[in-house]
Amino acid sequence: MNSANHTNDVIDMIIIGGGPTGMFAGFYAGMRKASALIIDSMPQLGGQLAALYPEKRIYDVAGFPNVTAQELVNRLEQQMNAFSIPVRLEEKVRQVIKEQERQFRVITDRGEYVGRSVIISGGVGAFEPRQLELPEAASFKGKGLHYFIGDLQAFTGQEVVVCGGGDSAVDWSLMLEGVAKKVTLIHRREKFRAHEHSVDKLMKSSVNVLTSMEVRKLDGEGKLNEITIASIRTGEEQALTCDALIINYGFVSSLGPVAEWGLDIQQGSIRVDTRMQTNIPGVFAAGDITTYPGKLKLIAVGFGEAPTAINNAKVYIDPQAKLSPGHSSHMNFG
Structure with a gap:
């Protein structure tokens, strides 16, 4: 999907972030017949799902009783490819400059792009797993100590002992x-933060809690x-x-350069x-990068926010455009 690192064309919507929300935003831009470009610093699409949890099963995406993270990313890419949305991977956005209404200059570490609007879908920003704070932990990393699972069969x-709630x-x-000889789950609190249904399944399983x-x-x-x-x-x-x-x-996440773009930032999120x-x-x-009253950081929520952002960006670009074109079943994919 990577091609040239810069373009002289003016793009309708520059999407910063190629996680699930950014991918669905790219697809939906195609639905609105808007030109789009996705820029992501990772070497592959999918954000945290592809980088950290490729084999993890997801249960709260509409239409999927369960789906692995990588399969969901693959389906999103297949969906997005209906419109041949160009993607720039391993490219970090340094600046977003508003030059005038409907003209933004997006500067990366590899080039510059001009867009009529910008959609930021960068997850929680730059992220890394919260480390186990023990002096000897670093020496066991990759030697029995893991912060994510790449291959379940390993x-x-x-x-196996899993820590977290x-x-x-x-x-x-x-x-x-069903893979390990024995699984023990250790949590520092009495109550779990996980969805109640998942906790019920856990308590009925053979996992030692x-x-x-x-x-x-x-x-x-x-x-x-x-x-x-220890207790x-x-x-x-x-x-x-x-x-x-x-x-x-x-x-542990950081907005990085996003924090310097003049946006209203509240507790590490964009309002x-x-x-x-x-x-x-x-x-x-x-x-996940956004905040507003009642905000929930769920993949399902991001899938709803993406078309809201795209439809309103369409109206920003073209004030004569309809906010909503109607149900997707009535739209032309040709």
Whole structure:
């Protein structure tokens, strides 16, 4: 999908971020017969889904009882390709400059682009997994200590410990149940942040669930083989055999250069209105990077915000255009 690194053409909508929301935004721009370009710093489309959770199953996307992250990304790419949306991968956006109404200059580390509008769909910005804060943790990274799963089958027959209380930790534990020899889930609190249905499945599974516990020590000669855990309430310790420790404590994220573009930033997110427009007319945002009252950071929400942003960007570009062209079943894909 990568081609030239710069263009003299004026693009209707420059989409910054090639995760699920950005990909769906690209497709929907095609539905509105708007020219679009997707720019992403990653080497592949799909954002965190492709980079960190390719084999993780997702249960809260409409129309899919369950789907792996990579399959969802593949389906989104197939959908987007109906309109041949150009994509620039491994390219970092440095600046977005509004030169006048309906004219934005987007400067990257490899070129410049001119667009009539900009849609920011950069997930949570630059991200990295929250690390296990133990002195010996770094020496075990890749040697039994993991922060995401690339190949589920790599844990076949192992005694696996998963740490965390969100959807990722619960889902990984359930997925590993039929692969690993034994799965233990450790959570520092009594209650889980994961969806209630997933927690119900967890409690009915063979996964050994330990709450109000935390990891205190890692042991092994060249490779992890044992961990020490302790009760948050009493401090009482116990040792667990452990071939693989998977940490799911969330991510540390940074908006990076986005924070310098003159946008209204609130607690690390871009504030948008009901049109998904930022404080800069013509710059829209969608997905986890946005905030507004009642905001939920879910893939399903991003899929709703993307067409809202695109439709309103269409009206910004062409005030005579209809906000909504009608149901997609009435639209022409030709």
